[in-house]
Amino acid sequence: MNTFPWLTALGVLPLVGSIIVALLPKSRPSLAKQLALLIALATLGLTIAMALQFDGGSAEPFQFTESYSWIPAFGISYSVGVDGIGLVLVALAATLVPVVILAGWNDVEGDSSKGSGSVKGYFALILVLETLMIGVFSATDLFLFYVFFEAMLIPVYFMIGRFGGPQRAYAAVKFLLYSLVGGLLMLAALIGLYVVSANLTGTGTFDYLSLVGLDIDPMTQRLLFAGFFIAFAIKAPLWPFHTWLPDAAAQSKPGTAVLLIGVLDKVGTFGMIRYCLPIFPAASVWYAPVIIAMALIGIFYGAFVALSQQDMKRLFAYSSMSHFGFIALGIFVFTTIGESGSVVYMVAHGLSTAALFLTAGFLMQRRGGSSMLGDYSGVNKAAPVLAGFFLFAALSSLALPGLVSFVGEFMVLLGAFQRYMFVGALATLGIVITAAYVLRVYQKSMTGPLASGLEGMADLKGREIAALVPIALLTLVLGVFPAPILNVINPAVNQLMTTIGATDPPTTLTTSTSAEGTLQ
Template structure:
C-alpha cells in the first residue's frame, strides 16, 4: 500500500493555494484581476482531482478508516496528527471539492472593486492598494475554508478536529462581513451584524465543546477516536452515565449550532442573507455539513448510550425545525432568507435520519448531506445570477423573468424541484429513506415530518410563480439570460441531481458500511417488521 499522504495533500493543496493567492501582486485592471482568479481556481480543481483519487482508492466494506496517517504532535497530552476517512467522510470531501470550483466561477465578479475616479485619477484604471487586494483576498479565503473543512472531515483525533472546527470560523467571518452582498446597497452595518452573530454563536458552541473535549481526555487519557471506540467496545474504557450524558451534550451543542438545529439556528438567515450567493452556498452546502457529519462520527461513536438516551428529544427538535423552517420560508419576502429557512428545514431531515438510529434513516441522512449540497448550490447560484442582474433580493421586484431569460428560469425551476424532492432528482431518494427509517421506530414523528414535504412544494412553487411567470415587471426587461460561464456552473450541478436521483447506488454502496458500523457501535438494530396475518395465515 502506498505511503503517499493523500489525505494531507488533499487538505494542504487549497491551504497552499490560499497563501499564494493572497501573495499575488495586486491587480491594476480587469484583465490582471481575471488572471489572479485563475490561480485559486486551478488550486481548487487540483483539490478536486485529489479528492477523486481518494474516492477511487476507498474500498467499501474494507477497514472502517482508510488511507490513515498518524504522526505525534503534542505527545504529553496524547494529541496526534491523525487522519482517516470512512465512507461518509470520503463522500463529503468529494462534495466539498466539487462545489468549491463552482462557487468560485459563480462568484467571479462578486468581489471586483468599484473603480475610484476622482481628481487627477479620472480616467486612470488604477485603484487604491486596499481596493486592489479585495478580489484575490476573497478567493484566498474560500480556499482557506475548503482546506479547513476537508481536514475536519479527515481528522480522527478529537483535538485536531476541534482545532479546524473552530479555525474555519475566521475566514468565514471575513467572507460574510468583508465581502458581503451588495444588492441592498452599501449597508455595512447589516453585514457586520450578520458576521458577528455567526462568529459569536459558533464560538459559544466551540467553547462548550472545548470543555467536553477536556472532559473526554480526563476520562480516556487519549484523543484518538479509534482508540476510544475500541476501548468502549472491549470494556477498557467506561463512562459513568452522568459523565457520558454531560460530554454528549457538550459535543452535541456545538454541532447543533453548526448544523444548525432549531432553536440554535438564528444566525443562519442573517449570515446567508448578507453573504454573496456563492458564500451562502459555502455556508449551507459545505461548512454546515461539518456539524451533521460530526454528529455521526463523534456523538454516536463516542457516547453510544447517551445518544440513545437523548435521541427522542433531538428527534422532536428536528421535526420542529422541519416544520418551523418550512413555514417561515413560505412567508419570506427575501429570496436568500427563503433559501436559508428552507435549509433549516432540510437540516432537520438530516438530523432526523441520524438520530432515528436505523440503517435506512442514517443512509438517507448521509445521502441527504450530498443531495442537499448539490441542490442548494444549483438553486441558490441561479438565484444569485438573477439577483446580480436585477440588483434586488426582494421577491416582489420580480415577475415575468421566464419571458426575457428562459434558460435562467428553467434552471431555477429544476433547482427548486430538487429542493422539494421531486422523484427523479437526488434529494427524493434521501428524503424517502429518512422518512422510512423514522417511521420504523418513531411513526408519529415520521408522519409529522412529512408535512415538511408539502410545505416545501408550497414555498418553491410560489417563489417560482412570483418571480418567473406572468407579465414582465418594470425593471426586469433588461434581465439577460445565462452566459457561458454561468452555464458551466449550472449544467454540471443539474446533471449531478439527475444522476443522483436515477442511480444513487455508487454513493449508497460507499456510505452504507459506515452506517452499519456506527449502528453497531451504538448497539442498535433495525426494528423487526410487523406482518399481519391475512385470511388465517401465520
C-alpha cells in the same frame, strides 16, 4: 499507492494555492481567479483519484490513514483518515469549491469601495476554507477536528464580514459569536472527554478510535454529549440554535452562502454521526426523543417561516433549517436506512443549496443585488435558461423523485417510519409545506408578467451555465443511480450501527420498498 498521503496532499494543495493567490500582485485580479480555479480543479481531480482507490469492502474503519505525533503530552496527534461518510463529504466540498469560484467570478469586483486588492483576498479565503473543510471531515483525532472546526470560523467570518451586504458586520459577528459559544462548550466537553479517557485508560487521548471503545458512565455521557451536540446543533443549525443563519445567509455573497450552508453546516450533522453517536451511545438514546422533537419543530418552523419570507436569501436559509431537521431526524432514529439517508441527504442538500443560491445569485446580480421576491416576476420570459435552472433547483429542493434529494428524503422518512410511525407521518407533512414555499418562489419570480426594470435582462452566460451544469448533472445522475454513494456510505453506516449497538426494528414496511434493494 497506499502509502501516498492522500488526505494531507488534498489539504495542502488548496492551502499552498491560497498563499500563492494571496501573494499575487493586486493589479492582476484575473490571474488570481484563474489560479484559484485551477487549484480547486486540481484538488477535485485529486479527490476523484483518491475516491477511486477507496475500498468499499474494507474491514478497516478508516482508509488513507496517516498519523503523526503532534502534542504527545496531551495525547494529541495529527491523524487523518476517511470512512465512507467522510469521503462523500470531502468529495462534496471538493466539488462545490470550483463551482463556487466559477460562479462567483465577478461577485467581488462590483464593490468599488474595496479596491481590487480584495479580489484575490476573496479567492484566497475560499481556498483556505477548502483546506479546513477537507481537514474537518478527515480528522480522526478529536483535537485536530476541533482545531479545524474552530479555524473554519476565521475565513468564513472574513468572507461574510468583508464581502457581504450592508449588514455584513452584524451578520459576521452574530455568526462568529454563536459559533464561538458552541465551540467553547465543545471545548469544555472535549477536555472532559480527555479526562474521562485518562481516568479509564490511564493515559488521556484524543484518538477517535480509542475514545469510541470507552465505557463512559451514563451521567457523564449526558453532560459531554450536550457539549458536543449544542456545538453541532448551532453549526447545523437546528431549532432553536438557528437565528444566526438567516442573517449570515442574507448578508453573504451567494458563493459564501453555498459554502456556508452547503458544506460548513454539514459539519454539524457530520459531527453528530461521527462523534455524538459512537462515543456517547447511551446518551444519544437518552436524548433522542428531545432531539427528534427539535428536528420536527425545525422542519415545520423553518418551512412555515420560509412560506412567509419576502427575501429570497432568508427564505432559502429557513428552508435549509427545515432540511437540517430532516437530516437530524434521520440520524436520531437509529436505523440503518435512516443513517444512510441522512448522509445522502447531506450531499443532496449541498447540491440543491448550491443550485438554489447560485441561480438566485445570478438573478439578483441582474437587478442590482436585490433579493426581495417582490422585485421579480416573469423572468422566464426574459431569461428562459435562468428560469429553467431555477426550476430545477427548486424541484431539487422539494425532493422530486428522480433527483438525489428524493433518495435522501425518502430514506430518512423510511427510517423514521421504521422506528416511530407517528414521527414519520408527521415529518412527511413537512414535505407538503416545502413544496408550497418552493413553488411559491418559482411562481412569483419566474412566471407572470415581466416585472418593470427587468426588460432586456440578459440570460445566463457560458460561465454561469458551466458552474451550474455539473451540479445539475450530479443531482440527476445520483438521483437515478444512487448506488455509487450508497455503496460507499453503507459499510460506514453498518459499522456505526454495530458500534452504537442499535438494531433495525423488525418491520414489514421496508421489505416492499425499492430503497431496501439498494441497501442489500
